[in-house]
Amino acid sequence: MELSAQGINNFLSSLPCKNGKHSYFRSLRVLCNWMVRNGIMTSNPMSSVDPPKIQKRILPSLSQTEVAKLIDEASCITHKAIISLLADSGVRLSEVTGVKASDIDWTTSTITIWGKGNKQRKAPFSESTGVLLREIINQDGTGPNIWNMTRRGIQSMLHDYTEKLGLPCNAHTFRRTFASNLHRKGVNVEHIMRLDEWETLDMVVRYTRS
Numbered sequence: 657m658e659l660s661a662q663g664i665n666n667f668l669s670s671l672p673c674k675n676g677k678h679s680y681f682r683s684l685r686v687l688c689n690w691m692v693r694n695g696i697m698t699s700n701p702m703s704s705v706d707p708p709k710i711q712k713r714i715l716p717s718l719s720q721t722e723v724a725k726l727i728d729e730a731s732c733i734t735h736k737a738i739i740s741l742l743a744d745s746g747v748r749l750s751e752v753t754g755v756k757a758s759d760i761d762w763t764t765s766t767i768t769i770w771g772k773g774n775k776q777r778k779a780p781f782s783e784s785t786g787v788l789l790r791e792i793i794n795q796d797g798t799g800p801n802i803w804n805m806t807r808r809g810i811q812s813m814l815h816d817y818t819e820k821l822g823l824p825c826n827a828h829t830f831r832r833t834f835a836s837n838l839h840r841k842g843v844n845v846e847h848i849m850r851l852d853e854w855e856t857l858d859m860v861v862r863y864t865r866s
């Protein structure tokens with residue numbers, strides 16, 4: 657590829673990866689900026705290259721009926737509780753993996769979560785999820801987490817239900833489900849952003865589009 661505006665445009669046009677083109681565009685922009693700063697190039701060809709348009713797809717979320725079906729079809733109490741908590745709270749995969757019995761406040765029906773950047777927040781759960789959580793802890797909730805499962809194990813379990821039921825079953829889908837359900841109930845997007853620790857309002861809007 658020739659490092660000229662025409663050469664870069666031709667390269668980006670030839671890529672079949674749609675939204676992935678923007679990652680290449682950003683990388684080339686960083687490279688060209690560095691080369692200009694260090695005197696390797698006298699002018700920056702990226703100044704004449706327009707960024708590729710990003711497709712704004714509507715990503716899936718789940719209805720309450722679909723969440724209920726997933727919980728009903730789950731093969732054990734632990735799987736039911738994980739799915740129910742993800743739908744209730746919209747926590748990330750890493751966050752649900754770290755849940756310990758001592759993190760749960762039964763009085764307020766919330767779980768203390770350590771999120772990105774070591775930020776702490778309270779994640780809510782419903783009464784039905786609380787029943788499942790109590791049962792798990794009473795069985796054997798004293799390991800590194802109350803599930804006695806690794807992050808990879810939880811991820812694999814969710815993928816299995818996607819294959820079995822044909823429903824999107826992963827932490828990102830449940831996070832979109834959480835945001836969408838609150839938005840449908842009239843909750844302000846700024847409040848949704850604070851509740852589940854999104855970094856920008858744009859991210860919340862993108863999630864609630866589902």
